[in-house]
Amino acid sequence: KQEVTQIPAALSVPEGENLVLNCSFTDSAIYNLQWFRQDPGKGLTSLLLIQSSQREQTSGRLNASLDKSSGRSTLYIAASQPGDSATYLCAVDRDDKIIFGKGTRLHILP
Amino acid sequence: GAVVSQHPSWVICKSGTSVKIECRSLDFQATTMFWYRQFPKQSLMLMATSNEGSKATYEQGVEKDKFLINHASLTLSTLTVTSAHPEDSSFYICSARGGNSYNEQFFGPGTRLTVL
Numbered sequence: 550k551q552e553v554t555q556i557p558a559a560l561s562v563p564e565g566e567n568l569v570l571n572c573s574f575t576d577s578a579i580y581n582l583q584w585f586r587q588d589p590g591k592g593l594t595s596l597l598l599i600q601s602s603q604r605e606q607t608s609g610r611l612n613a614s615l616d617k618s619s620g621r622s623t624l625y626i627a628a629s630q631p632g633d634s635a636t637y638l639c640a641v642d643r644d645d646k647i648i649f650g651k652g653t654r655l656h657i658l659p
Numbered sequence: 660g661a662v663v664s665q666h667p668s669w670v671i672c673k674s675g676t677s678v679k680i681e682c683r684s685l686d687f688q689a690t691t692m693f694w695y696r697q698f699p700k701q702s703l704m705l706m707a708t709s710n711e712g713s714k715a716t717y718e719q720g721v722e723k724d725k726f727l728i729n730h731a732s733l734t735l736s737t738l739t740v741t742s743a744h745p746e747d748s749s750f751y752i753c754s755a756r757g758g759n760s761y762n763e764q765f766f767g768p769g770t771r772l773t774v775l
Contacts (some may be wrong), residue, residue: 583676
């Protein structure tokens with residue numbers, strides 16, 4: 550059974566700092582891994598999708614890496630801004646279903 | 660491209676009534692649609708998977724007679740919460756596959772259901 554764990558559950562950092570969010574999964578047989586952002590009371594915003602054959606994806610200040618063999622992914626946010634405050638969800642896609650982690654609540658301090 | 664919409668975005672209903680939520684893929688044909696539920700400060704939990712023209716597959720613990728799913732076309736799936744109770748109050752999100760070659764799931768904006 551696939552389990553997805555995100556650490557830390559919550560994180561507060563001063564504006565301008567770089568930070569890393571972690572995601573681990575128990576079954577390496579995945580189709581892809583996706584990082585989402587969710588603002589309070591809102592839906593999901595897809596940030597980055599990494600295919601199982603890829604090792605990383607970049608979009609602006611965001612970089613996501615994938616190590617299937619160790620069952621880990623990281624989301625790196627450079628030069629954090631108050632607008633980055635949100636919950637970040639890691640989701641593992643096994644083609645038949647997506648399993649979500651519980652998320653990391655990120656608060657960027659102005 | 661690859662946009663998924665949900666209607667309504669929020670709904671308030673009395674206990675005992677039924678509520679229907681629509682999920683539409685606006686610019687692609689969705690071979691498979693998924694329904695998730697999210698309670699406050701919790702992650703998304705898959706409720707069921709539906710394929711056009713066939714019965715939905717429900718996750719363990721989800722009552723199929725209470726959460727009726729119909730996937731009548733390649734662009735529309737509906738979730739009906741029957742005889743809703745306050746404990747059914749939640750954020751319901753749908754997703755759809757088929758929008759690109761990566762077989763990615765595209766998510767709708769969600770529907771907030773409040774049962775009084």
